Amino acid sequence: MSEVTEPALAGSTKEKKLSWFDDTLLLGIMAVLAGCGLIYEYLLSHYAGRILGALEAAIYTMIGLMIVSMGVGAFAARKIRCAYTGFAILELSVALCGSLAILITAAIIGFGQQLPLIIASTLGLPPDLLPEGGFIGLMQHLSEYLPYVWGVILGLMIGMEIPLIARVRQSLCDEHLMHNAGTIYGADYVGAGIGAAIWVSFMLAIDIQLAAALTASFNLLAGFIFIWRFWDRIRFVKILLVGHFIASAILLLLAWHGPSWEQNFNNLLYKDNVIYAKSTRFQQLTFTERLRGNGIAPVYSLYINGRLQFSSEDEHIYHAFLVHPTMEASARHDNILIIGGGDGLGLKQVFKWNPKAVTLIDLDKDLLELFTSHDADMPTRLSQTLLKLNGDALNEPRVNVVVDDAFNGVDDLLRDGKKFDTIIVDLPDPSHPDLNKLYSDLFYKKLKELLSADGALTVQSTSPYHAPNAFISVGKTLALAGFDVNQYHHNVPSFGEWGWSIATVSGKDAKTRLSDIEQLSIEDDWLTPGLIKGSFEFPGNFYQEIDNIKANRIGSMQLYQYHQKAWSENQGVTLF
Numbered sequence: 001m002s003e004v005t006e007p008a009l010a011g012s013t014k015e016k017k018l019s020w021f022d023d024t025l026l027l028g029i030m031a032v033l034a035g036c037g038l039i040y041e042y043l044l045s046h047y048a049g050r051i052l053g054a055l056e057a058a059i060y061t062m063i064g065l066m067i068v069s070m071g072v073g074a075f076a077a078r079k080i081r082c083a084y085t086g087f088a089i090l091e092l093s094v095a096l097c098g099s100l101a102i103l104i105t106a107a108i109i110g111f112g113q114q115l116p117l118i119i120a121s122t123l124g125l126p127p128d129l130l131p132e133g134g135f136i137g138l139m140q141h142l143s144e145y146l147p148y149v150w151g152v153i154l155g156l157m158i159g160m161e162i163p164l165i166a167r168v169r170q171s172l173c174d175e176h177l178m179h180n181a182g183t184i185y186g187a188d189y190v191g192a193g194i195g196a197a198i199w200v201s202f203m204l205a206i207d208i209q210l211a212a213a214l215t216a217s218f219n220l221l222a223g224f225i226f227i228w229r230f231w232d233r234i235r236f237v238k239i240l241l242v243g244h245f246i247a248s249a250i251l252l253l254l255a256w257h258g259p260s261w262e263q264n265f266n267n268l269l270y271k272d273n274v275i276y277a278k279s280t281r282f283q284q285l286t287f288t289e290r291l292r293g294n295g296i297a298p299v300y301s302l303y304i305n306g307r308l309q310f311s312s313e314d315e316h317i318y319h320a321f322l323v324h325p326t327m328e329a330s331a332r333h334d335n336i337l338i339i340g341g342g343d344g345l346g347l348k349q350v351f352k353w354n355p356k357a358v359t360l361i362d363l364d365k366d367l368l369e370l371f372t373s374h375d376a377d378m379p380t381r382l383s384q385t386l387l388k389l390n391g392d393a394l395n396e397p398r399v400n401v402v403v404d405d406a407f408n409g410v411d412d413l414l415r416d417g418k419k420f421d422t423i424i425v426d427l428p429d430p431s432h433p434d435l436n437k438l439y440s441d442l443f444y445k446k447l448k449e450l451l452s453a454d455g456a457l458t459v460q461s462t463s464p465y466h467a468p469n470a471f472i473s474v475g476k477t478l479a480l481a482g483f484d485v486n487q488y489h490h491n492v493p494s495f496g497e498w499g500w501s502i503a504t505v506s507g508k509d510a511k512t513r514l515s516d517i518e519q520l521s522i523e524d525d526w527l528t529p530g531l532i533k534g535s536f537e538f539p540g541n542f543y544q545e546i547d548n549i550k551a552n553r554i555g556s557m558q559l560y561q562y563h564q565k566a567w568s569e570n571q572g573v574t575l576f
Contacts, residue, residue: 017173018169018172018173018177019172022169022172022229023169025225025229026165026168026169027183027184027187028187029165029222029225029226030161030162030165030184030187030188030191031187031188031190031191031194032191032218032221032222033091033158033161033191033218033219033222034187034188034189034190034191034192034195035191035192035194035195035196035198035218036094036098036195036215036216036218036219037070037154037158037161037192037195038192038195038196038199039195039198039199039203039211039215040066040098040154040158040212040215041062041063041066041151042059042196042199042203043102043203043208043211043212043215044062044066044101044102044147044148044150044151044154045058045059045061045062045063045147045151046058046059046208047102047105047147047208048061048062048145048147048148048151049305057564058147061148062147062148062151065148065151065152065155066151066152066154066155066158067155068155069151069152069153069154069155069156069158069159070155070156070158070159071159072155072156072159073155073156073157073158073159073160074159074160074162074163076156076159076160077159077160077163077164078163080160080164082233082234082235083164083167083168083171084168084226084230084233084234084235085234085235085236085240086160086164087161087164087165087168087226088223088226088227088234088237088240089240090157090160090161090164091219091220091222091223091226092220092223092240092243092244092247093157094154094157094158094216094219095216095217095219095220095223095247095251096216096247096250097150097153097154097157098154098212098215098216098219099212099213099215099216099250099251099254099258100250100254101147101150101154101212102147102208102209102212102262103209103212103254103258103261103262103265104146105143105146105147105150106262106265106266107265108143108146109140109143109144109146109265109269110264110265110266110267110268110269111265111268112136112139112140112143113140113268113269114268115136115140116136119136162184162185162188165184166180166181166184168230169184203215204281204282205279205280205281206279207259207262207263207279208262208279209254209258209259209261209262210255210258210259212254212258213251213254213255213258214255216251216254217248217251217255220244220247220248220251223240223244224244227240227241227244263277266286269306270286270288270303271288271290272288272289272290272299272301273288273289273290273291274286274287274288275287275288275289275379275382276377276378276379276382278366278370278375278377280364280365280366280367281364281366282363282364283304283305283364283367284304284305284306285302285303285304285366285367285370286302286303286304286306287300287301287302287303287378287382288300288301288303289382297312298312298385299311299312299313300312300382300385300386300389301494302343304428307428307429307431308494308495309343309428310343310345310494311493311494312385312389313493313494314492314493314494315345315389315494316525316526317490317492317493317526318492318495318498319345319346319348319349320349320524320526320527321488321490321492321498321500321527321535322346322349322424322426322458322460322500323346323349323350323424323458324349324352324520324522324524324527324532325458325488325500325502325510325514325532325535326422326424326456326457326458326502326510327350327353327422327456327521327522328513328514328517328520328521328532329456329502329504329510329513329514330421330422330452330454330455330456331421331452331454331455332421332452332454332455333353333354333355333421333422334355334356334357334421335355335356335357335358335359335418335419335420335421336350336353336355336357336358336359336420336421336422336423336424337358337359337360337361337413337418337420337422337423337424337450338350338358338359338360338361338423338424338426339360339361339406339409339410339423339424339425339426339427339438340361340362340406340425340426340427340428341360341362341424341426342360342362342363342364342367342368342371343367343371343386343389343390344371344372344390344391344393344394345389345390346424346426347360347390347393347394347396347399348389348390348391348393350393350424351391351393351396351398352522352523352524353521353522355398355421356398357398357400358396358398358399358400359399359400359402359413359418359420360394360399360400360401360402361402361404361406361409361410362401362402362403363403363404363405363406364403365403368394368401368403370383370386371386371387371390371394372394372395373395374387406427406438406443407437407438407443410443410446410447410450411446413450414446414449414450418450419450419451419452420450420451420452420455421452421454421455422455422456422457423447423450423451423455423456423457423458424457424458425438425447425457425458425459425460426460427439427459427460429462429470429563430462430470430552430559430560430563431560431563431564431567432560433557433560435560436552436557436559436560437554439459439474439477439552439559440477440552440553440554440555440556440559441477441480441481441551441552441553441554442553442554443554444477444478444480444481444483445481445482447481448481448482448483448505451505453505453506453507454506454507455504455505456502456503456504456510456513457478457483457502457503457504458500458501458502458503459474459478459500459501459503460498460500461474461475461487461499461500461501462474462498462499462563463495463496463497463498463499464487464489464497464498464499464538464542465496465497466496466497466566466567467562467563467566467567468542468566469545469549469562469565469566470559470562470563470566471487471499472487472543472545472546472549473549473550473551473552473558473559473562474487474501474552474559475487475501476546476549476550476551476552477551477552477553477559478501478503479551480551480553482505483503483504483505484503484504484505484509484510485501485502485503485509486501486502486503486509486510486511486536487499487500487501487502487536487538488500488502488511488532488535488536489535489538490531490535511536514532514533514536515533517529517532549562
């Protein structure tokens with residue numbers, strides 16, 4: 001009898017060892033969740049940037065908040081008694097929060113913007129008495145920071161994942177696991193790297209709500225696999241399984257309808273009716289329409305990442321001042337370079353001068369296509385209006401469109417030994433470090449090499465009224481690059497007071513050249529010689545701080561900081 005029972009007893013005391021299957025499964029789950037966590041950081045930070053208008057600061061703030069929250073979550077994981085049950089609940093919670101965060105935020109912000117109109121309509125208040133201050137104004141302002149709240153919540157939960165996986169992994173083995181933490185962190189780092197690659201290569205180009213739903217589906221999949229493998233160790237396992245199935249249905253609904261729901265909520269932020277929106281690899285494009293009746297043409301506007309780029313009602317004013325003073329100040333008009341201006345509106349004005357060739361460099365291929373041909377998803381009336389606005393200029397055979405980052409694109413032109421009679425730089429404001437380099441002394445030195453000796457260059461230079469330091473800094477940077485610089489301004493109703501910097505490399509400066517004109521060389525419905533000459537006049541004290549304003553040297557981020565500070569002060573936005 002003893003000979004039979006001894007082996008049995010010996011077998012019962014045999015130490016458990018972590019199987020290769022369970023180990024691979026847990027490390028694989030950890031890698032997937034790390035990728036999901038990184039994508040959530042990017043999703044929320046980019047959405048926060050769209051709302052607050054300060055993308056770079058929003059990204060850094062979000063990542064910082066989530067990292068700190070993850071640390072707190074790692075400590076909090078010690079309070080979870082059952083690692084198996086806790087992990088299953090955790091992944092269900094992360095999937096639901098991650099998939100719903102952006103949609104709920106868009107709904108709250110959109111409703112907050114509409115609330116004054118709802119109250120005014122209910123009480124019969126006139127438009128100039130909208131209840132926008134006090135508690136309502138405070139709630140509107142606070143709602144813009146909801147992405148950060150979601151970032152903290154998700155960060156806390158994501159921070160619990162590694163400690164719980166470590167405990168599960170250790171519990172499957174009687175002996176102490178050597179390098180348990182290091183192995184799990186290794187899987188975490190690899191997974192995060194894969195997540196970053198997926199974000200850059202795929203998710204940047206799709207709708208942000210769809211990206212959130214897809215990411216959450218992997219959290220849910222990890223939860224399903226975990227429940228399947230460790231069914232007997234999880235408390236309330238059947239309830240959790242039902243919860244996962246319900247969450248799956250929610251994710252399918254969000255993947256199918258979420259993007260349109262989110263867009264509808266975002267549309268509430270615009271005063272005019274949103275008729276088309278598109279997320280490109282680089283930016284969010286939104287087109288609005290305002291009907292005016294009585295046979296008057298509608299007003300169409302383009303917003304990029306929530307900021308107005310042009311209005312069909314007055315874009316001709318902006319582009320006339322951007323293009324024609326520069327062309328008038330140039331000795332010849334045969335070969336023109338336009339940097340930015342992918343909408344073709346400035347290009348249309350350039351063609352009034354009958355150039356022989358125009359090179360246009362723009363980064364966003366999708367934007368160029370919208371202003372070149374009809375998009376199947378775009379309303380026909382909008383597509384026709386866009387092509388009419390730019391005179392179908394981008395399809396002109398004299399145009400060479402280069403899809404590239406301008407910083408690299410001009411290097412190719414320099415290598416080819418190109419020279420241009422006029423250079424027009426029509427880039428977005430320097431609201432992002434990637435744009436800041438295109439306003440740097442190094443970039444302007446490259447443009448100087450491309451400009452003919454008797455040519456002229458103009459740079460859109462933001463608002464001299466709202467951002468005077470940024471405006472002056474652009475001029476000083478051009479001067480640092482070796483240009484002779486003048487600055488001018490004019491009121492564009494949609495933008496307010498706007499400014500440009502015009503520069504030459506030899507001979508008379510642009511202001512002197514333009515002071516001699518009595519009649520424009522081309523016909524324009526708005527611009528006159530008098531308006532051009534008057535645009536160079538500024539208030540007497542405008543440049544009084546010029547000695548204290550710094551040029552934007554490459555790598556300094558000086559202009560970006562000037563612009564962000566001015567924008568934040570004018571919009572009442574502070575990140576923390």
